[in-house]
Amino acid sequence: MKSRTYIGVGLIGLGLAATAPARADTLRDVIESGTLTVGVKADYRPYGYLDTDGNVVGIEPDLAQDAADVLGVDLELIEVVASNRMQFLEQGRIDVMIATMTDTMERRGVVEILNPDYYSSGTNILARKSSEFSDWSDLDGAPVCGVQGAFYNRKTEEEFGADIVGFTGTSEALNALQQGRCAAFVYDDSFLNSRLQEDGWADYEMPLETIDDAPWGMAVKTGEDAMAAFMSGMIVHWHTTGRIVELEEEYGIQPVPFTRRMHERYRGYIPDSGS
């Protein structure tokens, strides 16, 4: 049912794109008007959050600034949330969306998600440094807090032998972890990363290799080919120069395996010195 609805939405999107008359090209408009409008998150530290002065800062706003600098235009940031970010793109309120969005086939039917993906998040655990977990199999028999309904609860239990203690929300689970009711908390690594930034979590770490990676994609409105080509170029540029890894370090989080891998892949072809 769900996928059918998505396909339906996707088809409507495609239909609109196909029937719409040739229209102005956003990239040219941006250069002419001198302002690039980017939708970012404002509640997802360190990817996009409000600083003490109320400005939106973070890794994604910095990437948006890079893109504006290359174009030689001013940057305007618009705060978006998961439930309105694609609509903002479709309505033209933002030119580009860089908002922690997981890249899925359903979403590719609604907006144009750029290739390659720029980030990725998966599953990891938050644990006391003193627990010294180093491998997922170390969780065998351990009580591990989780959030009810998360898909990796079963995997953590079935494959790694952990004893999942599922709560109704993240705050309850984190509280239980702090109270000492679990040896670890299993959740999205991006969320855990942002938690580690906050006070009160200095004795905790994310000790394991992230699993079940799902990539994050930037997006433009469907059919904005010039803007898509430009932004895709920017993403490749960021991977090539290691800019995203640099930003992760600047904001004090552990670079995720994905950005490190992409940097290595795009760094360039090094000719074999032999034969």
Next chain:
Amino acid sequence: MLEISEWFRVLAETSGINLTIVYDAYDRERMVRGFFNTILLSGICLVLSIVIGVVGAWLQGSSLKWTRRIVSGYIQLFRNTPPLVQMYFFFFALGALMPRMQNEWGIMEPILSNWHWAIISLSFFAGAFNVEIFRSGIEAVPKATVEAAKSLGYTRLQAYRHVVLPLALRVCLPALNNNLVNLVKTTTLAYAIAVPEMLYVANQIWSDSLNVPEMMTFLLFAYVGLLALLVWVMNRWERSLRLPGFGS
């Protein structure tokens, strides 16, 4: 057995009715455990809440003013707050204040677990109602009967145990049944503090397999079955305690 589970797998593929708890060994095992956890939690809380009710009703008739005040304070507190709020309060607020002991993971863990807090909170919640239910029964025992017992040399406790309580119990049994049935249904709230009873397990299964309607239906029938059994037992008890010349 294998054939039955195969049949349900085919049913899931052909009709979309996906009862993973029948054909998926992992889901089946955790649902069976959830079922027995519900029974265990209900059983313990039933017994404790009746004990609380009996003792509370006796203390309520005490001649000491402060004993009566404390009992009625307890009743007001537990009867007038939602059980889910009590559960959260006990586990997250009071639980954090408990003394801690180092567990095998080298972590200082509070001594009472989520199981303990679920039992405490549910027993006291149902117990508060039980005190009032037993009081209604005690007040129905004629004063002359109590005075007769006392004139025969019974102390207050002896009269309560041998004369008042047996009569009161019979009078308040229907109301008690009601409350105990309610208690068993309220055990589902323990899912909020991660006690793996049936609702908790069903919730995780339908998140994994996206079979919400099937699991909801299963839960409904499971509770109807469980409570039908309880009501049947209580009704038989009621009949065996029939007082000649009293009620029907």
